[in-house]
Amino acid sequence: MSEYLLQITIGPVQEFIAQARRTRDLWHGSHLLSELSRCIACTLANKGAELIFPALNKGDAELEYAPAPLRKNGKPALNIANVILARVPEGIDPQELARKAWEELIGFWCDKIAADVRNKKNRKGEKEIEALLAANIDDVWKEQIETLPEFFAAWKELDGVNYTETRDALIKTIAARKNLREFGQWQADRPGAPKSSLDGARVSVLRDDRKGVKAFRKYRIGDNEQLDAVGVVKRCGGEPDQFVPLPNVALARWMLEAKKHFSDLWSPVQDAVGGIAGFPRVMRRDLKVGELCDFDASVFMPSRWYTLLEKELGLDKNKRKEIEEKVRPLLKEMGEPNPYVACLVADGDRMGATLDRLDSIKAHKEFSSKLSEFATRARRIVEHDFHGLLVYSGGDDVLAFLPVPEAVACADALRHAFNSIMREALPDDWRKDSLPTLSVGIGFGHVLEGMGDLLELGREAERLAKGGELPKQQQRNALAIILDKRSGARRHWRERWEKDPVTLLEQSAEIVGTRISTRKIYQIADMLRRLPDASAVEDEEAKVWLRILIQEVNRILARVGEDGISPQEAGLKLDEGGDYGEQRRLLARWIDRMLIARAIRDAEPKPQEENGKREAA
Numbered sequence: 001m002s003e004y005l006l007q008i009t010i011g012p013v014q015e016f017i018a019q020a021r022r023t024r025d026l027w028h029g030s031h032l033l034s035e036l037s038r039c040i041a042c043t044l045a046n047k048g049a050e051l052i053f054p055a056l057n058k059g060d061a062e063l064e065y066a067p068a069p070l071r072k073n074g075k076p077a078l079n080i081a082n083v084i085l086a087r088v089p090e091g092i093d094p095q096e097l098a099r100k101a102w103e104e105l106i107g108f109w110c111d112k113i114a115a116d117v118r119n120k121k122n123r124k125g126e127k128e129i130e131a132l133l134a135a136n137i138d139d140v141w142k143e144q145i146e147t148l149p150e151f152f153a154a155w156k157e158l159d160g161v162n163y164t165e166t167r168d169a170l171i172k173t174i175a176a177r178k179n180l181r182e183f184g185q186w187q188a189d190r191p192g193a194p195k196s197s198l199d200g201a202r203v204s205v206l207r208d209d210r211k212g213v214k215a216f217r218k219y220r221i222g223d224n225e226q227l228d229a230v231g232v233v234k235r236c237g238g239e240p241d242q243f244v245p246l247p248n249v250a251l252a253r254w255m256l257e258a259k260k261h262f263s264d265l266w267s268p269v270q271d272a273v274g275g276i277a278g279f280p281r282v283m284r285r286d287l288k289v290g291e292l293c294d295f296d297a298s299v300f301m302p303s304r305w306y307t308l309l310e311k312e313l314g315l316d317k318n319k320r321k322e323i324e325e326k327v328r329p330l331l332k333e334m335g336e337p338n339p340y341v342a343c344l345v346a347d348g349d350r351m352g353a354t355l356d357r358l359d360s361i362k363a364h365k366e367f368s369s370k371l372s373e374f375a376t377r378a379r380r381i382v383e384h385d386f387h388g389l390l391v392y393s394g395g396d397d398v399l400a401f402l403p404v405p406e407a408v409a410c411a412d413a414l415r416h417a418f419n420s421i422m423r424e425a426l427p428d429d430w431r432k433d434s435l436p437t438l439s440v441g442i443g444f445g446h447v448l449e450g451m452g453d454l455l456e457l458g459r460e461a462e463r464l465a466k467g468g469e470l471p472k473q474q475q476r477n478a479l480a481i482i483l484d485k486r487s488g489a490r491r492h493w494r495e496r497w498e499k500d501p502v503t504l505l506e507q508s509a510e511i512v513g514t515r516i517s518t519r520k521i522y523q524i525a526d527m528l529r530r531l532p533d534a535s536a537v538e539d540e541e542a543k544v545w546l547r548i549l550i551q552e553v554n555r556i557l558a559r560v561g562e563d564g565i566s567p568q569e570a571g572l573k574l575d576e577g578g579d580y581g582e583q584r585r586l587l588a589r590w591i592d593r594m595l596i597a598r599a600i601r602d603a604e605p606k607p608q609e610e611n612g613k614r615e616a617a
Contacts, residue, residue, distance in 0.1 A: 004088040005158045006049065007170040008040055008101060009178075011150035013082060019198040019231070020451035022220060023389070023401075024243040027069075028234040030079075030392040030399070032113065036105060036149065037080035038063060043104040047097055049086040052361055054078070055368035065112075069242055070286060079375060079394035085167070087158065087361055094155035102151050114145045117233045128215040129236050134207045139188035144202055144229035147184070152177050164359045194226045202228035217278060217312060241283040244290060244389050246454075247304075248282060248297040250341035250447040252289050252387035252403045254605040255297060258334050261607060265330040272326045273299060278313060289387045299327060300337055304448075338603040340485075341447045342407035343458030344388075346378075346414055346440040347466070348396025349476035354426070354436050370425035371395040377417045386410040396436070399458070404444055404603035411440040411479055412502045437477035437497070439465040444483045444599060457484055464494050483596045491592040491599075508571060508597035515565045518598055520556055525591045527552050534581030542580035549583060550574050570594075 010033070017033065020026035042063040045051050056062055066077030088094045118141070122128040133141070154173040156166050189203060196202045204226035210216050219236050221227065227235060248255075259266050273279045273295045284290030298304040302324075309320040358364050375393040378400075382388040388402035388410060396418070402410050418438040426435060441461025445454045465480035479501045480494040495501035512518065531545055550567075553574065558564035567574055572590045574583055 002157045003090050004094040004155045005166045006086050006088050006094050006155040008084045009152045010082050025234045026451050034079045039108045040101045043101045044086045049088050052364050053085040053368050055365040081394045098153035117237050137205050141229045143188045196228035197226045198231040205229050241281040245296045249389050249401045251297045251337045254337035257605040268326045287383050339447050342402045343443045343454045344400045345458040345462040346398040349437045374421040381413045407442050441465045442481045491595050493592045505597045509601040512594050512598045546580040
């Protein structure tokens with residue numbers, strides 16, 4: 001029997017990751033997908049196959065199941081991508097090996113992960129998850145769990161010469177198989193029961209009467225929230241205090257300054273929430289954001305007081321008032337924290353073409369090992385250098401949440417780390433411009449937006465960074481930012497890394513903070529909206545409108561402050577001899593850049609002026 005190349009792809013990626021309302025949903029979705037991939041990789045290695053992606057050997061500690069964010073040695077587990085590639089040596093039937101991998105996968109998912117969650121017990125030895133579920137739910141639970149995993153396998157004889165062609169054939173085969181969707185009818189159902197809040201295709205498995213069931217509060221399942229079986233596994237897996245609430249990430253810089261300057265006002269808040277049974281805790285000292293605050297930072301957001309203190313914790317009016325009175329002095333000194341958070345999504349450019357040029361198993365394994373090294377560096381950058389929370393880092397993909405003031409610098413650090421790894425991973429004779437690069441998208445959204453919405457915002461920004469609709473020479477290797485404020489239009493801005501977008505944003509923030517008011521920027525934006533679109537005017541008429549555009553910009557900027565400011569000083573280069581349509585686009589990009597820079601600057605905590613006097617006293 002010949003040797004074969006075997007590729008296995010699992011899913012569904014969107015249901016595992018994107019369907020989320022809380023940090024634990026999103027983290028668990030990503031984590032579970034990685035663990036299912038780890039199960040397959042471990043099975044293949046144990047049965048004699050040589051792993052290529054991931055580049056791990058039989059017995060490697062990274063092939064062991066990782067149920068929590070940290071292993072027993074205190075280190076996070078390596079994320080395993082949902083595509084596994086292996087060489088099957090002579091004497092092993094690839095079809096039988098794929099069948100065994102499927103059996104191990106479904107058994108691991110159903111009988112280990114899902115069963116462990118459903119059988120969880122509280123300190124009294126009671127099955128607390130069972131208390132969440134409706135009566136006679138076994139058939140519905142079983143069907144929803146068993147029908148979730150998607151498994152695609154393809155294998156092809158490997159003759160040792162056409163490795164690249166063989167691998168390409170497997171990719172195309174699985175892609176074609178994915179296009180054949182299977183739609184089965186649900187056999188077990190709950191007629192009249194509500195659908196899951198995370199997945200509208202699945203019916204909820206939660207009980208209707210929730211009164212007195214403490215587990216609903218422990219796992220922060222809202223009064224009107226519904227979860228299917230998969231949603232229960234994601235929400236209730238692990239321990240609640242191992243997950244960092246998103247407000248803790250959003251408010252990290254604010255809390256850092258508050259603890260630094262007003263520790264005497266921070267301590268009463270710490271003591272007050274510590275005395276409340278059931279107040280959401282954070283036990284993640286391995287993270288900078290976990291070191292910063294060990295309780296849910298939503299308490300510093302007045303808009304969250306009613307929901308957190310009364311609805312979720314059930315505190316009476318007096319107890320709620322006591323907490324609020326402890327927080328108000330800190331808010332008075334620091335000002336209310338900025339309620340926006342950054343969702344960062346990064347992806348390597350030209351990775352497929354790079355893999356195609358590596359024409360041997362040995363070269364692919366070495367490259368795979370280097371990608372794993374980048375994943376480790378990315379975790380350190382996000383979680384230890386920038387107070388962020390890493391959701392996923394596998395190969396060239398990164399998904400993370402960060403404080404708004406630190407997101408752009410984090411993106412730049414990830415870009416430098418990726419470039420460094422690529423220089424180490426690839427041969428010296430590769431031309432510099434052919435090395436893979438990193439495109440990074442950052443979405444700024446309100447911290448109370450749905451987790452799925454924030455994730456989609458980051459992914460939309462990543463697609464903008466890729467620039468698929470642009471001319472080929474302008475695509476990829478870029479930073480893109482989308483600002484989605486609850487009031488006002490969305491703002492989009494993209495710039496390639498070689499033009500130093502980090503410095504551009506820093507300079508813009510300085511200008512809009514000292515030389516130009518936001519009101520004037522909006523005046524320019526309003527003026528631009530009133531001018532005709534380039535497609536609606538003839539060439540000679542366009543020249544007139546271009547002069548009007550430039551004159552209006554000069555007029556508005558000249559009225560800013562006593563001395564005013566020129567367009568050039570504002571970082572805006574308009575050309576009277578240029579194309580009207582291009583100059584309109586240039587001005588629109590400048591407006592978006594300035595408003596995004598202003599939003600980043602506004603997210604910096606700003607203690608009141610009298611703070612200095614208070615500290616001196």
